[in-house]
Amino acid sequence: MIAPSYNGVLSNPRFQSFHSKFSSSSSEIRNLTYVTCHSDSNKFTSQASLFLCPASTNRTNVVLRGPFCRDRRNLIGQASYSVGSTTLDGVHLETPSHVGEEKVGVLLLNLGGPETLNDVQPFLFNLFADPDIIRLPRLFQFLQQPLAKLISVLRAPKSKEGYAAIGGGSPLRKITDDQALALKKALEAKGLSSNVYVGMRYWYPFTEEAVEQIKRDGVTRLVVLPLYPQFSISTTGSSIRVLQQMFRADEYLSSLSVSVINSWYQREGYIKSMADLIQKELTSFSEPEEAMIFFSAHGVPVSYVEDAGDPYRDQMEECIFLIMKALKARGVNNEHTLAYQSRVGPVQWLKPYTDKVLVELGQKGVKSLLAVPVSFVSEHIETLEEIDMEYKELALESGIKNWARVPALGLTPSFITDLADAVIEALPSATALYAPTSTSEDVDHDPVTYLIKIFFGSILAFIFFLSPKMITSFKNHGF
Numbered sequence: 012m013i014a015p016s017y018n019g020v021l022s023n024p025r026f027q028s029f030h031s032k033f034s035s036s037s038s039e040i041r042n043l044t045y046v047t048c049h050s051d052s053n054k055f056t057s058q059a060s061l062f063l064c065p066a067s068t069n070r071t072n073v074v075l076r077g078p079f080c081r082d083r084r085n086l087i088g089q090a091s092y093s094v095g096s097t098t099l100d101g102v103h104l105e106t107p108s109h110v111g112e113e114k115v116g117v118l119l120l121n122l123g124g125p126e127t128l129n130d131v132q133p134f135l136f137n138l139f140a141d142p143d144i145i146r147l148p149r150l151f152q153f154l155q156q157p158l159a160k161l162i163s164v165l166r167a168p169k170s171k172e173g174y175a176a177i178g179g180g181s182p183l184r185k186i187t188d189d190q191a192l193a194l195k196k197a198l199e200a201k202g203l204s205s206n207v208y209v210g211m212r213y214w215y216p217f218t219e220e221a222v223e224q225i226k227r228d229g230v231t232r233l234v235v236l237p238l239y240p241q242f243s244i245s246t247t248g249s250s251i252r253v254l255q256q257m258f259r260a261d262e263y264l265s266s267l268s269v270s271v272i273n274s275w276y277q278r279e280g281y282i283k284s285m286a287d288l289i290q291k292e293l294t295s296f297s298e299p300e301e302a303m304i305f306f307s308a309h310g311v312p313v314s315y316v317e318d319a320g321d322p323y324r325d326q327m328e329e330c331i332f333l334i335m336k337a338l339k340a341r342g343v344n345n346e347h348t349l350a351y352q353s354r355v356g357p358v359q360w361l362k363p364y365t366d367k368v369l370v371e372l373g374q375k376g377v378k379s380l381l382a383v384p385v386s387f388v389s390e391h392i393e394t395l396e397e398i399d400m401e402y403k404e405l406a407l408e409s410g411i412k413n414w415a416r417v418p419a420l421g422l423t424p425s426f427i428t429d430l431a432d433a434v435i436e437a438l439p440s441a442t443a444l445y446a447p448t449s450t451s452e453d454v455d456h457d458p459v460t461y462l463i464k465i466f467f468g469s470i471l472a473f474i475f476f477l478s479p480k481m482i483t484s485f486k487n488h489g490f
Protein backbone atom coordinates (compact mmCIF):
# COMPACT_ATOMS: atom_id res chain seq x y z
CA MET A 12 0.00 0.00 0.00
CA ILE A 13 1.17 3.48 -0.77
CA ALA A 14 0.97 6.05 1.97
CA PRO A 15 -2.18 8.12 1.78
CA SER A 16 -2.32 11.85 2.05
CA TYR A 17 -5.84 12.69 3.03
CA ASN A 18 -7.83 15.51 1.62
CA GLY A 19 -11.10 15.32 3.43
CA VAL A 20 -12.87 15.90 6.65
CA LEU A 21 -11.38 15.14 10.00
CA SER A 22 -12.65 15.94 13.42
CA ASN A 23 -10.84 15.86 16.71
CA PRO A 24 -13.19 15.61 19.67
CA ARG A 25 -10.36 16.22 22.14
CA PHE A 26 -10.22 19.80 21.04
CA GLN A 27 -13.94 19.97 20.30
CA SER A 28 -13.23 21.55 16.97
CA PHE A 29 -13.40 20.65 13.35
CA HIS A 30 -10.38 20.36 11.10
CA SER A 31 -10.22 20.19 7.38
CA LYS A 32 -7.49 19.55 4.85
CA PHE A 33 -9.33 20.25 1.66
CA SER A 34 -7.21 20.51 -1.43
CA SER A 35 -9.42 23.24 -2.75
CA SER A 36 -8.61 26.72 -3.87
CA SER A 37 -8.58 29.55 -1.38
CA SER A 38 -11.78 31.04 -2.78
CA GLU A 39 -13.57 27.79 -2.09
CA ILE A 40 -12.17 27.69 1.39
CA ARG A 41 -13.46 31.20 1.95
CA ASN A 42 -16.95 29.92 1.23
CA LEU A 43 -16.68 27.13 3.71
CA THR A 44 -18.11 27.21 7.20
CA TYR A 45 -17.48 24.58 9.81
CA VAL A 46 -19.56 24.27 12.90
CA THR A 47 -19.29 21.75 15.66
CA CYS A 48 -22.47 20.73 17.36
CA HIS A 49 -22.58 19.69 21.00
CA SER A 50 -25.55 18.83 23.10
CA ASP A 51 -25.94 20.05 26.64
CA SER A 52 -26.94 16.65 27.88
CA ASN A 53 -23.58 15.10 27.20
CA LYS A 54 -20.13 16.50 27.56
CA PHE A 55 -18.84 14.27 24.79
CA THR A 56 -21.46 14.34 22.09
CA SER A 57 -21.67 13.63 18.46
CA GLN A 58 -20.14 16.17 16.19
CA ALA A 59 -22.05 17.53 13.30
CA SER A 60 -19.86 19.08 10.69
CA LEU A 61 -21.62 21.59 8.59
CA PHE A 62 -20.77 22.72 5.14
CA LEU A 63 -21.95 25.97 3.64
CA CYS A 64 -22.82 26.06 0.01
CA PRO A 65 -20.84 28.51 -2.10
CA ALA A 66 -22.84 31.04 -4.06
CA SER A 67 -22.23 29.22 -7.32
CA THR A 68 -21.81 25.49 -7.50
CA ASN A 69 -19.50 23.84 -9.97
CA ARG A 70 -21.27 21.44 -12.27
CA THR A 71 -19.34 18.31 -13.17
CA ASN A 72 -20.38 14.86 -14.22
CA VAL A 73 -20.68 12.46 -11.35
CA VAL A 74 -18.86 9.24 -12.16
CA LEU A 75 -20.50 6.27 -10.52
CA ARG A 76 -18.47 3.15 -10.11
CA GLY A 77 -19.95 -0.27 -10.58
CA PRO A 78 -23.47 -1.30 -11.45
CA PHE A 79 -25.54 1.03 -9.33
CA CYS A 80 -28.90 0.54 -10.90
CA ARG A 81 -30.27 -2.72 -9.61
CA ASP A 82 -33.77 -2.33 -8.37
CA ARG A 83 -33.21 -2.76 -4.69
CA ARG A 84 -34.80 -0.16 -2.51
CA ASN A 85 -32.94 1.47 0.30
CA LEU A 86 -35.69 3.55 1.74
CA ILE A 87 -37.18 2.73 5.06
CA GLY A 88 -40.58 4.29 5.33
CA GLN A 89 -41.84 7.55 3.98
CA ALA A 90 -43.08 10.49 5.93
CA SER A 91 -42.85 14.20 6.05
CA TYR A 92 -42.26 16.52 8.93
CA SER A 93 -43.98 19.82 9.34
CA VAL A 94 -41.75 22.31 11.03
CA GLY A 95 -43.13 25.20 12.91
CA SER A 96 -40.96 26.58 15.61
CA THR A 97 -40.81 23.23 17.33
CA THR A 98 -39.10 21.83 20.35
CA LEU A 99 -38.27 18.13 20.43
CA ASP A 100 -36.79 16.77 23.63
CA GLY A 101 -35.45 20.18 24.38
CA VAL A 102 -34.02 20.60 20.91
CA HIS A 103 -35.17 23.67 19.08
CA LEU A 104 -35.89 23.11 15.40
CA GLU A 105 -35.52 26.34 13.55
CA THR A 106 -38.17 27.31 11.06
CA PRO A 107 -36.57 27.93 7.71
CA SER A 108 -37.57 31.27 6.35
CA HIS A 109 -38.68 29.96 2.95
CA VAL A 110 -40.78 26.88 3.61
CA GLY A 111 -43.74 25.85 5.66
CA GLU A 112 -43.11 22.11 5.45
CA GLU A 113 -39.84 20.26 5.87
CA LYS A 114 -39.08 16.71 4.82
CA VAL A 115 -36.49 15.23 7.08
CA GLY A 116 -34.18 12.48 5.82
CA VAL A 117 -31.59 10.46 7.69
CA LEU A 118 -28.91 8.82 5.60
CA LEU A 119 -27.20 5.88 7.29
CA LEU A 120 -23.79 5.22 5.78
CA ASN A 121 -22.21 1.81 5.93
CA LEU A 122 -19.61 -0.29 4.17
CA GLY A 123 -21.82 -2.89 2.49
CA GLY A 124 -20.97 -6.48 1.93
CA PRO A 125 -21.39 -9.17 -0.73
CA GLU A 126 -24.75 -10.90 -0.53
CA THR A 127 -23.61 -14.02 -2.42
CA LEU A 128 -20.25 -15.63 -3.13
CA ASN A 129 -20.50 -14.37 -6.73
CA ASP A 130 -20.62 -10.84 -5.37
CA VAL A 131 -17.32 -11.19 -3.51
CA GLN A 132 -14.86 -10.29 -6.27
CA PRO A 133 -16.85 -7.29 -7.62
CA PHE A 134 -17.38 -6.11 -4.03
CA LEU A 135 -13.64 -6.33 -3.41
CA PHE A 136 -13.03 -4.48 -6.67
CA ASN A 137 -15.21 -1.59 -5.48
CA LEU A 138 -13.38 -1.56 -2.17
CA PHE A 139 -9.86 -1.57 -3.60
CA ALA A 140 -10.81 0.93 -6.32
CA ASP A 141 -11.55 3.44 -3.56
CA PRO A 142 -8.73 6.00 -3.42
CA ASP A 143 -9.29 6.21 0.34
CA ILE A 144 -8.48 2.50 0.65
CA ILE A 145 -5.53 2.36 -1.73
CA ARG A 146 -4.21 5.86 -1.82
CA LEU A 147 -1.92 6.31 -4.82
CA PRO A 148 0.19 9.37 -5.56
CA ARG A 149 -1.44 11.56 -8.21
CA LEU A 150 0.92 10.38 -10.96
CA PHE A 151 -0.10 6.79 -10.39
CA GLN A 152 -3.81 7.29 -9.93
CA PHE A 153 -4.53 5.86 -13.36
CA LEU A 154 -3.38 2.54 -11.85
CA GLN A 155 -6.22 2.52 -9.34
CA GLN A 156 -8.67 0.45 -11.37
CA PRO A 157 -6.26 -2.12 -12.87
CA LEU A 158 -4.71 -2.52 -9.43
CA ALA A 159 -8.13 -2.96 -7.86
CA LYS A 160 -8.93 -5.61 -10.45
CA LEU A 161 -5.69 -7.45 -9.76
CA ILE A 162 -5.97 -7.33 -5.99
CA SER A 163 -9.64 -8.24 -5.94
CA VAL A 164 -9.03 -11.30 -8.11
CA LEU A 165 -6.12 -12.40 -5.93
CA ARG A 166 -7.95 -11.73 -2.68
CA ALA A 167 -11.31 -13.22 -3.71
CA PRO A 168 -10.59 -16.90 -2.91
CA LYS A 169 -9.60 -16.12 0.70
CA SER A 170 -12.54 -13.74 1.15
CA LYS A 171 -14.95 -16.27 -0.35
CA GLU A 172 -13.82 -18.86 2.18
CA GLY A 173 -14.67 -16.40 4.93
CA TYR A 174 -18.09 -15.51 3.53
CA ALA A 175 -18.83 -19.20 2.84
CA ALA A 176 -18.09 -19.93 6.51
CA ILE A 177 -20.74 -17.42 7.63
CA GLY A 178 -23.49 -18.70 5.36
CA GLY A 179 -22.45 -17.52 1.89
CA GLY A 180 -22.72 -13.75 2.22
CA SER A 181 -22.57 -10.70 4.44
CA PRO A 182 -25.43 -10.05 6.88
CA LEU A 183 -24.68 -6.34 6.77
CA ARG A 184 -27.48 -5.27 4.45
CA LYS A 185 -30.25 -6.97 6.43
CA ILE A 186 -28.92 -5.70 9.76
CA THR A 187 -28.50 -2.15 8.48
CA ASP A 188 -32.02 -2.16 7.02
CA ASP A 189 -33.35 -3.35 10.38
CA GLN A 190 -31.38 -0.61 12.15
CA ALA A 191 -32.82 1.97 9.75
CA LEU A 192 -36.36 0.83 10.50
CA ALA A 193 -35.70 0.82 14.26
CA LEU A 194 -34.20 4.31 14.04
CA LYS A 195 -37.20 5.59 12.11
CA LYS A 196 -39.49 4.25 14.83
CA ALA A 197 -37.30 5.71 17.59
CA LEU A 198 -37.43 9.10 15.88
CA GLU A 199 -41.18 8.84 15.54
CA ALA A 200 -41.44 8.05 19.24
CA LYS A 201 -39.59 11.31 19.86
CA GLY A 202 -41.98 13.23 17.64
CA LEU A 203 -39.92 13.39 14.47
CA SER A 204 -41.24 11.85 11.27
CA SER A 205 -38.51 11.10 8.80
CA ASN A 206 -37.37 8.92 5.95
CA VAL A 207 -34.36 6.80 6.87
CA TYR A 208 -32.14 5.75 3.96
CA VAL A 209 -29.28 3.26 3.76
CA GLY A 210 -26.27 4.11 1.61
CA MET A 211 -23.49 1.53 1.32
CA ARG A 212 -20.02 2.39 0.08
CA TYR A 213 -19.07 -0.79 -1.77
CA TRP A 214 -22.26 -2.79 -2.36
CA TYR A 215 -26.02 -2.50 -2.68
CA PRO A 216 -27.78 -0.27 -1.88
CA PHE A 217 -25.02 2.11 -2.96
CA THR A 218 -24.80 5.59 -1.46
CA GLU A 219 -25.52 6.98 -4.92
CA GLU A 220 -28.83 5.10 -5.06
CA ALA A 221 -29.82 6.38 -1.63
CA VAL A 222 -29.06 9.96 -2.66
CA GLU A 223 -31.16 9.58 -5.81
CA GLN A 224 -34.05 8.40 -3.63
CA ILE A 225 -33.54 11.35 -1.29
CA LYS A 226 -33.88 13.65 -4.28
CA ARG A 227 -36.97 11.87 -5.58
CA ASP A 228 -38.58 12.16 -2.15
CA GLY A 229 -37.90 15.89 -1.99
CA VAL A 230 -36.07 15.76 1.34
CA THR A 231 -35.32 19.26 2.58
CA ARG A 232 -33.25 18.51 5.69
CA LEU A 233 -30.79 15.69 5.81
CA VAL A 234 -28.78 14.22 8.65
CA VAL A 235 -25.91 11.99 7.54
CA LEU A 236 -25.12 9.36 10.13
CA PRO A 237 -22.24 6.97 9.41
CA LEU A 238 -22.66 3.67 11.27
CA TYR A 239 -19.03 3.80 12.34
CA PRO A 240 -18.64 5.09 15.92
CA GLN A 241 -15.10 6.32 15.26
CA PHE A 242 -14.03 8.40 12.27
CA SER A 243 -11.52 6.96 9.82
CA ILE A 244 -10.41 8.27 6.47
CA SER A 245 -11.06 4.78 5.12
CA THR A 246 -14.68 4.55 6.26
CA THR A 247 -16.65 7.69 7.15
CA GLY A 248 -14.11 9.86 5.30
CA SER A 249 -14.50 7.85 2.12
CA SER A 250 -18.31 7.90 2.20
CA ILE A 251 -18.40 11.62 2.91
CA ARG A 252 -16.07 12.25 -0.01
CA VAL A 253 -18.53 10.43 -2.29
CA LEU A 254 -21.36 12.55 -0.93
CA GLN A 255 -19.36 15.73 -1.43
CA GLN A 256 -18.80 14.84 -5.07
CA MET A 257 -22.48 14.17 -5.62
CA PHE A 258 -23.62 17.26 -3.78
CA ARG A 259 -21.19 19.49 -5.64
CA ALA A 260 -22.52 18.28 -8.97
CA ASP A 261 -26.22 18.70 -8.31
CA GLU A 262 -28.23 21.86 -7.95
CA TYR A 263 -30.89 20.36 -5.68
CA LEU A 264 -28.38 18.62 -3.44
CA SER A 265 -26.04 21.56 -3.21
CA SER A 266 -28.78 23.66 -1.65
CA LEU A 267 -30.06 20.96 0.67
CA SER A 268 -29.67 21.49 4.42
CA VAL A 269 -27.32 18.81 5.67
CA SER A 270 -25.67 17.83 8.94
CA VAL A 271 -22.94 15.24 8.96
CA ILE A 272 -22.25 13.42 12.22
CA ASN A 273 -18.58 12.55 11.88
CA SER A 274 -18.21 10.34 14.91
CA TRP A 275 -20.26 9.45 17.93
CA TYR A 276 -18.15 6.99 19.97
CA GLN A 277 -18.12 9.47 22.84
CA ARG A 278 -21.90 9.64 23.26
CA GLU A 279 -23.14 8.62 26.67
CA GLY A 280 -25.84 6.36 25.20
CA TYR A 281 -23.38 4.44 23.04
CA ILE A 282 -20.86 4.05 25.88
CA LYS A 283 -23.60 2.88 28.24
CA SER A 284 -24.92 0.39 25.68
CA MET A 285 -21.44 -1.06 25.17
CA ALA A 286 -20.86 -1.25 28.93
CA ASP A 287 -24.23 -3.03 29.34
CA LEU A 288 -23.33 -5.66 26.75
CA ILE A 289 -19.89 -6.24 28.29
CA GLN A 290 -21.23 -6.46 31.83
CA LYS A 291 -23.88 -8.95 30.74
CA GLU A 292 -21.45 -11.14 28.79
CA LEU A 293 -18.98 -11.25 31.71
CA THR A 294 -21.57 -13.17 33.66
CA SER A 295 -21.12 -16.10 31.25
CA PHE A 296 -17.73 -16.83 32.86
CA SER A 297 -17.64 -18.93 36.01
CA GLU A 298 -15.28 -16.32 37.49
CA PRO A 299 -16.30 -13.08 35.74
CA GLU A 300 -13.76 -10.86 37.50
CA GLU A 301 -10.89 -13.02 36.18
CA ALA A 302 -11.77 -12.48 32.51
CA MET A 303 -9.71 -10.03 30.53
CA ILE A 304 -11.76 -7.63 28.40
CA PHE A 305 -10.16 -7.81 24.98
CA PHE A 306 -11.21 -4.96 22.69
CA SER A 307 -10.56 -5.85 19.07
CA ALA A 308 -10.85 -2.96 16.62
CA HIS A 309 -10.59 -3.07 12.84
CA GLY A 310 -7.11 -1.78 11.97
CA VAL A 311 -5.97 0.77 9.42
CA PRO A 312 -2.49 1.25 7.94
CA VAL A 313 -0.23 3.18 10.33
CA SER A 314 0.42 5.75 7.60
CA TYR A 315 -3.21 6.85 7.77
CA VAL A 316 -2.76 7.94 11.36
CA GLU A 317 0.86 9.08 11.30
CA ASP A 318 1.10 10.69 7.86
CA ALA A 319 -2.46 11.54 6.87
CA GLY A 320 -3.81 12.62 10.26
CA ASP A 321 -6.54 10.02 10.62
CA PRO A 322 -8.01 10.52 14.14
CA TYR A 323 -9.08 6.86 14.22
CA ARG A 324 -6.52 5.58 16.75
CA ASP A 325 -7.03 8.53 19.13
CA GLN A 326 -10.78 8.11 18.96
CA MET A 327 -10.52 4.38 19.48
CA GLU A 328 -8.33 4.82 22.57
CA GLU A 329 -10.65 7.46 23.98
CA CYS A 330 -13.63 5.22 23.28
CA ILE A 331 -12.06 2.32 25.22
CA PHE A 332 -11.19 4.70 28.05
CA LEU A 333 -14.80 5.87 28.28
CA ILE A 334 -16.24 2.34 28.19
CA MET A 335 -13.84 1.20 30.93
CA LYS A 336 -14.67 4.30 32.97
CA ALA A 337 -18.37 3.45 32.72
CA LEU A 338 -17.68 -0.14 33.77
CA LYS A 339 -15.53 0.94 36.72
CA ALA A 340 -18.33 3.22 37.88
CA ARG A 341 -20.44 0.05 38.12
CA GLY A 342 -17.75 -1.77 40.08
CA VAL A 343 -16.48 -3.79 37.11
CA ASN A 344 -12.70 -3.63 37.45
CA ASN A 345 -11.52 -6.29 34.99
CA GLU A 346 -8.23 -5.90 33.18
CA HIS A 347 -8.53 -4.85 29.58
CA THR A 348 -6.48 -4.48 26.44
CA LEU A 349 -6.93 -3.13 22.90
CA ALA A 350 -5.61 -4.73 19.71
CA TYR A 351 -6.24 -4.24 15.98
CA GLN A 352 -7.52 -6.92 13.62
CA SER A 353 -8.16 -7.54 9.91
CA ARG A 354 -4.78 -6.46 8.56
CA VAL A 355 -4.64 -6.45 4.77
CA GLY A 356 -1.51 -6.23 2.62
CA PRO A 357 2.22 -5.89 3.16
CA VAL A 358 2.35 -2.48 4.91
CA GLN A 359 2.37 -1.85 8.67
CA TRP A 360 -1.04 -1.50 10.29
CA LEU A 361 -1.94 -0.18 13.72
CA LYS A 362 -0.38 -2.30 16.44
CA PRO A 363 -0.62 -4.40 18.45
CA TYR A 364 -2.11 -6.98 16.11
CA THR A 365 -4.96 -9.03 17.55
CA ASP A 366 -3.48 -12.41 16.57
CA LYS A 367 -0.09 -11.64 18.17
CA VAL A 368 -1.65 -10.35 21.39
CA LEU A 369 -3.83 -13.45 21.75
CA VAL A 370 -0.78 -15.70 21.56
CA GLU A 371 1.11 -13.52 24.06
CA LEU A 372 -1.80 -13.48 26.50
CA GLY A 373 -2.05 -17.26 26.31
CA GLN A 374 1.67 -17.53 27.01
CA LYS A 375 1.36 -15.15 29.95
CA GLY A 376 -1.23 -17.43 31.52
CA VAL A 377 -4.44 -15.49 30.88
CA LYS A 378 -7.17 -18.11 31.15
CA SER A 379 -10.42 -16.23 30.41
CA LEU A 380 -10.96 -13.73 27.68
CA LEU A 381 -13.97 -11.66 26.60
CA ALA A 382 -13.60 -10.42 23.02
CA VAL A 383 -15.32 -7.07 22.30
CA PRO A 384 -15.65 -5.89 18.69
CA VAL A 385 -15.52 -2.13 18.99
CA SER A 386 -15.23 -0.48 15.59
CA PHE A 387 -18.51 -1.62 14.16
CA VAL A 388 -22.13 -1.86 15.31
CA SER A 389 -23.33 -4.88 13.31
CA GLU A 390 -22.31 -8.47 13.04
CA HIS A 391 -20.25 -8.99 9.91
CA ILE A 392 -17.52 -11.19 8.50
CA GLU A 393 -14.91 -9.87 10.93
CA THR A 394 -16.98 -10.72 13.99
CA LEU A 395 -18.61 -13.92 12.76
CA GLU A 396 -15.63 -15.45 10.99
CA GLU A 397 -12.44 -13.69 12.05
CA ILE A 398 -13.19 -13.33 15.78
CA ASP A 399 -15.59 -16.21 16.39
CA MET A 400 -13.65 -18.75 14.35
CA GLU A 401 -10.03 -17.76 13.60
CA TYR A 402 -9.21 -15.83 16.76
CA LYS A 403 -11.12 -18.13 19.04
CA GLU A 404 -9.21 -21.12 17.69
CA LEU A 405 -5.91 -19.26 18.04
CA ALA A 406 -6.75 -18.22 21.60
CA LEU A 407 -7.65 -21.75 22.65
CA GLU A 408 -4.49 -23.13 21.01
CA SER A 409 -2.47 -20.50 22.90
CA GLY A 410 -3.69 -21.68 26.29
CA ILE A 411 -6.75 -19.50 26.90
CA LYS A 412 -9.39 -21.82 28.36
CA ASN A 413 -12.54 -19.72 28.52
CA TRP A 414 -13.62 -17.59 25.57
CA ALA A 415 -16.68 -15.44 25.02
CA ARG A 416 -17.56 -12.63 22.67
CA VAL A 417 -19.79 -9.62 23.16
CA PRO A 418 -22.39 -9.33 20.37
CA ALA A 419 -22.41 -6.26 18.15
CA LEU A 420 -24.90 -3.59 19.21
CA GLY A 421 -27.30 -4.34 16.35
CA LEU A 422 -30.81 -3.35 17.45
CA THR A 423 -30.06 -2.83 21.15
CA PRO A 424 -32.85 -0.40 22.15
CA SER A 425 -30.65 1.97 24.22
CA PHE A 426 -28.25 2.23 21.29
CA ILE A 427 -30.97 2.95 18.72
CA THR A 428 -32.53 5.54 21.04
CA ASP A 429 -29.16 7.20 21.36
CA LEU A 430 -28.75 7.31 17.58
CA ALA A 431 -32.16 8.96 17.41
CA ASP A 432 -30.99 11.56 19.94
CA ALA A 433 -27.85 12.14 17.88
CA VAL A 434 -29.98 12.77 14.79
CA ILE A 435 -32.26 15.20 16.61
CA GLU A 436 -29.30 17.05 18.12
CA ALA A 437 -27.72 17.37 14.69
CA LEU A 438 -30.88 18.52 12.95
CA PRO A 439 -31.31 22.16 13.94
CA SER A 440 -27.97 23.34 12.71
CA ALA A 441 -28.22 21.81 9.26
CA THR A 442 -27.02 23.83 6.32
CA ALA A 443 -26.01 23.06 2.77
CA LEU A 444 -23.30 20.52 2.10
CA TYR A 445 -20.37 21.93 0.27
CA ALA A 446 -17.67 19.97 -1.51
CA PRO A 447 -14.31 21.09 -2.79
CA THR A 448 -13.79 20.89 -6.52
CA SER A 449 -10.48 19.08 -6.66
CA THR A 450 -10.45 15.53 -5.37
CA SER A 451 -8.30 12.47 -5.74
CA GLU A 452 -10.98 10.89 -7.89
CA ASP A 453 -10.64 13.14 -10.92
CA VAL A 454 -11.15 10.95 -13.94
CA ASP A 455 -10.18 10.90 -17.58
CA HIS A 456 -13.13 11.62 -19.81
CA ASP A 457 -11.11 11.04 -23.00
CA PRO A 458 -11.45 7.31 -23.75
CA VAL A 459 -8.18 7.13 -25.74
CA THR A 460 -6.14 8.63 -22.89
CA TYR A 461 -7.95 6.34 -20.51
CA LEU A 462 -7.19 3.22 -22.55
CA ILE A 463 -3.50 4.18 -22.95
CA LYS A 464 -3.23 4.68 -19.22
CA ILE A 465 -4.96 1.39 -18.49
CA PHE A 466 -2.60 -0.41 -20.90
CA PHE A 467 0.63 1.00 -19.47
CA GLY A 468 -0.78 0.92 -16.00
CA SER A 469 -1.43 -2.77 -16.24
CA ILE A 470 2.14 -3.42 -17.38
CA LEU A 471 3.50 -1.32 -14.52
CA ALA A 472 1.18 -3.02 -12.09
CA PHE A 473 2.45 -6.41 -13.17
CA ILE A 474 6.07 -5.34 -12.79
CA PHE A 475 5.60 -3.68 -9.40
CA PHE A 476 3.03 -5.85 -7.79
CA LEU A 477 3.66 -9.36 -8.99
CA SER A 478 6.87 -9.93 -7.06
CA PRO A 479 6.71 -13.20 -5.05
CA LYS A 480 6.43 -11.24 -1.79
CA MET A 481 3.46 -9.25 -3.07
CA ILE A 482 1.66 -12.33 -4.37
CA THR A 483 1.94 -14.06 -1.00
CA SER A 484 0.79 -10.89 0.67
CA PHE A 485 -2.23 -10.50 -1.63
CA LYS A 486 -3.32 -14.02 -0.92
CA ASN A 487 -2.90 -13.85 2.84
CA HIS A 488 -3.66 -10.28 3.66
CA GLY A 489 -5.17 -8.81 0.48
CA PHE A 490 -2.57 -6.42 -0.86
Ligand SMILES: C=CC1=C(C)c2cc3[nH]c(cc4nc(cc5[nH]c(cc1n2)c(C)c5CCC(=O)O)C(CCC(=O)O)=C4C)c(C)c3C=C
Pocket residue numbers: 122123124125135138143144166169170173181182183239243245246309310311312355386387390391392393489
Ligand atom coordinates in the same frame (compact mmCIF):
# COMPACT_ATOMS: atom_id res chain seq x y z
C1 LIG B 1 -14.23 0.69 11.25
C2 LIG B 1 -14.35 -0.28 10.44
C3 LIG B 1 -13.49 -0.53 9.28
C4 LIG B 1 -12.29 0.04 8.90
C5 LIG B 1 -11.50 1.13 9.58
C6 LIG B 1 -11.88 -0.60 7.68
C7 LIG B 1 -10.72 -0.34 6.97
C8 LIG B 1 -10.23 -1.13 5.95
N1 LIG B 1 -10.75 -2.32 5.47
C9 LIG B 1 -9.95 -2.82 4.47
C10 LIG B 1 -10.15 -4.01 3.74
C11 LIG B 1 -11.25 -4.86 3.81
N2 LIG B 1 -12.34 -4.69 4.62
C12 LIG B 1 -13.24 -5.69 4.38
C13 LIG B 1 -14.45 -5.89 4.99
C14 LIG B 1 -14.95 -5.06 5.99
N3 LIG B 1 -14.37 -3.95 6.55
C15 LIG B 1 -15.19 -3.43 7.52
C16 LIG B 1 -14.95 -2.33 8.35
C17 LIG B 1 -13.83 -1.51 8.30
N4 LIG B 1 -12.84 -1.52 7.36
C18 LIG B 1 -16.34 -4.27 7.56
C19 LIG B 1 -17.51 -4.04 8.45
C20 LIG B 1 -16.19 -5.27 6.61
C21 LIG B 1 -17.08 -6.46 6.38
C22 LIG B 1 -18.30 -6.28 5.60
C23 LIG B 1 -19.02 -7.59 5.48
O1 LIG B 1 -19.12 -8.05 4.36
O2 LIG B 1 -19.48 -8.21 6.44
C24 LIG B 1 -12.73 -6.55 3.37
C25 LIG B 1 -13.46 -7.75 2.77
C26 LIG B 1 -13.45 -8.95 3.64
C27 LIG B 1 -12.13 -9.60 3.59
O3 LIG B 1 -11.70 -10.04 2.52
O4 LIG B 1 -11.47 -9.61 4.64
C28 LIG B 1 -11.49 -6.05 3.01
C29 LIG B 1 -10.55 -6.60 1.99
C30 LIG B 1 -8.90 -1.90 4.32
C31 LIG B 1 -7.78 -2.08 3.31
C32 LIG B 1 -9.06 -0.86 5.22
C33 LIG B 1 -8.25 0.36 5.45
C34 LIG B 1 -7.47 0.92 4.62
Ligand SMILES: [Fe+2]
Pocket residue numbers: 309353
Ligand atom coordinates in the same frame (compact mmCIF):
# COMPACT_ATOMS: atom_id res chain seq x y z
FE1 LIG C 1 -12.37 -3.35 6.28
